[in-house]
Amino acid sequence: MKWRILLLGGVMLGCVAAMAPGGSAPKAAGMLALHGLEKGQWELRERGRTPPERQPRKVCVGDPAQLMQVGHPRASCSRFVVADEASRAAVTYQCNGAGSGRTDLRVETSxxxxxxxxxxxxxxxxxxxLEGRRVGNCP
Known part of the structure; x- marks a missing residue:
């Protein structure tokens, strides 16, 4: 229930920012935390489960902003930046007809x-x- 309240609050905040005169929601692609991340093949593994319930998901990352929308990997969504720091980023996003979400990402290394x-x-x-780790170049 708590995550629903947080999610709804984030979506409402994004809508208010988008409706402000002359303003628009910041884009995730320009986020500080994403600048140093390397492009290439990444593995996304579940944390905290032994053994993991699923095999790691492999993602070819051409744009690190893809990592901010792991719950809707192929959907076209509008994003609102909640936090934008050198080692941490958070966004809420709304995907027309496909749902919505919030992602918090912490950078440990590139x-x-x-x-x-x-x-x-x-x-x-x-x-x-999830733990995301770059494992090589995209095939």
Whole structure:
């Protein structure tokens, strides 16, 4: 229930910012935390589960902003930047017809991040705690 309240608050805040005269929600692509991340093949592994319930998800990252939308990887979504620091970023996003979410990303190195994401995808809630690690070049 708590994540729903946080999610709703983030979505409402994003809508207010987007409606401000002459203003628009900041874009995730220009976020400070994403600047140093390396492009290439990344593995996203579940944290805190032994053994992991699923195999790691492999993602070819051409734009590090992809890591801010792991709950809706292929959806076209509008994003609102909640936090933008050199080692931490947070966004809320709304995907027309596909749901919404919030992602918090912490940068450990240019090849290692911690991702916490939650939201609703295709009518069902999700909560992800992932470690993202660059493992090589894209195939």
């Amino acid at each position: 090849r290692l991040v911690q991702i916490d994401a939650q939201g609703v995808a295709n009518g069902a809630p999700f909560s992800l705690a």
